[in-house]
Amino acid sequence: MLEIRHLKSLKAIAETGKLGLAAERIFLTQSALSHQIRALETHYDIVLFERSNIGLRFTPAGQRLLDLANELLPLIEKSERDLIRLKSDQSGELRIVLECHTCFDWLTPVMDAFRRAWPEVEVDLVAGFHSDPWHLLHAGKADVVIGGLPDKIKDLQHLALFKFEIMAVLPPDHALRNKSRLLAADFANETLITYPVPETRIDIIRQVLQPANISFTRRTAELTIAIMQLVASRRGIAALPSWGIQNYVEHDYVIAKHIGTSGLWSELYAIGTSEMMARPYAKDLARIIRDVCAGNLKGIKLLAP
Amino acid sequence: MLEIRHLKSLKAIAETGKLGLAAERIFLTQSALSHQIRALETHYDIVLFERSNIGLRFTPAGQRLLDLANELLPLIEKSERDLIRLKSDQSGELRIVLECHTCFDWLTPVMDAFRRAWPEVEVDLVAGFHSDPWHLLHAGKADVVIGGLPDKIKDLQHLALFKFEIMAVLPPDHALRNKSRLLAADFANETLITYPVPETRIDIIRQVLQPANISFTRRTAELTIAIMQLVASRRGIAALPSWGIQNYVEHDYVIAKHIGTSGLWSELYAIGTSEMMARPYAKDLARIIRDVCAGNLKGIKLLAP
DNA sequence: CTTAGGTATGAATTTAATTCAAATTTAACA
DNA sequence: TGTTAAATTTGAATTAAATTCATACCTAAG
Structure with missing residues (x-):
């Protein structure tokens, strides 16, 4: 009855404090989340939240399940990463260009997390300003641009980050x-x-x-x-x-x-050549950015993956 | 995509080595399990088992997910127990009678697990032989009989164990x-x-x-x-x-x-008065017996709960 | 070359999750 | 004291997903 999906919902609720925002974060309607939580409460015959017009507050039982979520979800993510690595070459190179200046603010924790997950991949920031960063991809000077979508996306692939x-x-x-x-x-x-x-x-x-x-x-x-x-x-x-x-x-x-x-x-994407974006560590970079930013930057909205 | 249900399936497959037996253990058809595993494999684009006419063998990827299952499922069960306890009086008494002689074989590990889960409950084995053990329930001399179903089940409630x-x-x-x-x-x-x-x-x-x-x-x-x-x-x-x-x-x-x-x-049940069997720790005793015996006794079949 | 014991498959069915479109609740405000 | 705004709930309709049923397929052993 209890499923991982429920744990993800609880985590989202904890992070946002509101059913509506939580629902948006996990790409459901607010109603769906309400039904989902209600089903849990009915199943265990227990109240998980105190509801009010300002949002939800966890009861001790809700907190207990939230604790479970916080314990399990990282383990699950780690396993999923391991699965990806089991089928791929783990080494490579990843030269990142930022289109957007402010993005330096969150890049450091992202790079830390990425290096921990993919120690064999050499990550670098391409320094300096570039008037057409997407050009660097075809020129072989960079592997991933973090920024908006370019007008002509010839041979380029992108992964959605957030807006x-x-x-x-x-x-x-x-x-x-x-x-x-x-x-x-x-x-x-x-x-x-x-x-x-x-x-x-x-x-x-x-x-x-x-x-x-x-x-x-x-x-x-x-x-x-x-x-x-x-x-x-x-x-x-x-x-x-x-x-x-x-x-x-x-x-x-x-x-x-x-x-x-x-x-x-403004919307942010991770953009690279098709060849590069097919690599598991490039996909994982996008996932890590989404994760880290969803946790640290208030007011952003994850884009549908 | 990955859900707890999948982890339970993996565990059952590991325990039985065969899709058919595993399916029976988790009360699904063999076909359903096959579909379920296939969906996982498609989702992660990875092979989880080597199939043969003698059953399934885990690949490294399958093993990785099985490890996850072994790590997560106990935590989940513990949380669910905590939820039950959060809404109930945790203390009580539980005097167990065995109808069946051989059951002593597995009772010790069951009692150990039970005492760990419900330290406040006083568990006892009612000693000696009793020609009509179910009678002890109404007489107030025992709380739970572990055995077959009595012919007349007046005011008695039962929880299914295994056959x-x-x-x-x-x-x-x-x-x-x-x-x-x-x-x-x-x-x-x-x-x-x-x-x-x-x-x-x-x-x-x-x-x-x-x-x-x-x-x-x-x-x-x-x-x-x-x-x-x-x-x-x-x-x-x-x-x-x-x-x-x-x-x-x-x-x-x-x-x-x-x-x-x-x-x-032969089928085994935990039998007690309605009042007793409604208590969370009595329900949990049945769950513990099912768990422990499914793990330790080869050739048994869990009854539908 | 048949059988036994296992898994896979596809269509039909059943069940469960999700959305949609209100309805309800509650605090704050005028 | 009504009105609004911001939240959640609800129930029916819809959609999606899981499960079953019936059968096909595979392979080692006799």
Whole structure:
């Protein structure tokens, strides 16, 4: 009766605190999860959660099953990795390029986990900025690009990672501080602080400002923290992934606003040649990124695999 | 994709070595198990077993998943026990009566496991022989009888354990040594060696010899080993559970034969008052007996729970 | 070359999980 | 005190998955 699926559900509920979010994370409807949990409760004739309008709280029985999940799921994942390795050459090379600057934030724990899982694979970060990172794949200079999907995906294969919201970052006393979301026009005549990359690689410019023909000043900084300092000292506004700015927002250095009517979302993929993406360790890299990021980055949504 | 159900299947296959037997043990058809395993193999794109006309052998990948099963299933069972305990009083008393003499063989490991699981419950064996053990339940002298179902089950509740085959035991040079199975008539004028209990409590007499009106001599011995020695030294023949005689047969002290055309099978239940059998630790006793015996006694078949 | 004892297969069936479309609950707000 | 928003529940309909049934297939032994 109890199945691994249930344990995964419990884990998702624990991580999100809400049935709806948990359901989304494991690609079910909220209703399905409700039914599933209810079936468990009926089966064991025990209550697993205290429900309220703010979410679920584990009862001791629920906690006991959650403990089981936390004990079992890592073992299961390890076994599944072992199975993959049993049928494949375990060694290889994996040169990673990041399209997106902020991704450095989570890359370190990912690389650590990957090296632990695939000690025989040589992982490297391809250094420097590249105006067309996907080109490096065909040129044999890199194995995987982590970024958005390129327009022409000739001979390239991709694995879905997650999507995240890019939010506008303002100083706390900015004139727009009371709007709940900023529209393209709000950026007119503002100074936009970005990483030093071409405009076509900056989502807010490509997808919001340019289409609306908004004129603005641009200023660049290399590091996220430098950008935040510029914003905090009222030199301009920025647009950054919600998970990259959380700390600064919590400490009231800056405030964050949604962009556009439904938010500005960006999707991340692991992209490589078909030959490379067929390798088990490349698939596993994607899995590890999804795992690590789902655990560490608040507000992201995993894409359907 | 991988579910606990699959792990249970793998365990059953490991224990039986054959798809058909494994399927029976987990109450599925052979076909269902075959489909299930095939689905796993397809999913991971890996072969789990080498099939042959004598059964299945685990490949390294299969073994890896079996290892996972052996690691996980005990943890899961422990959690389920904890859930039961979370909703119930954990203490109580459990006085066990054995209807069947040979059952002492497996009772010790069962009691050990039970004491570990329910340290607060006082377990006792009700000593001595009782001509009507079920009566002790209503008299308040015992809590659970382990034996066959009584004819009148007034106010009694039972939990199914397992069934086993009772086989005839002969000295290796007996005149009937070449028959593959003994019929009632074969016992005519033989000496039957039994435990010292009334004839109505000896299955072969009640179900085979008496209906066929066979006359025979009876001789008794207290212990299984004593009965075996009498048989080996040609003082008579006996009828004992297949699992109780395995050792002696393997060492060629004695030989074993099926009884009747389809074998003589006996079923074992845990029987108690409704009040007692509703208690979680009584249900758990039955589960422990099933588990321990399925693991230790060759040739038994678990009854549907 | 047949049989016995095992597994595999495909279609039909049954069972279980999931979705869909409300309904309900509850706290916060005006 | 009603209204809304954000959550969960519910029951019926749907979809997907597991299981069975009936039979085919395989292989070693006689």
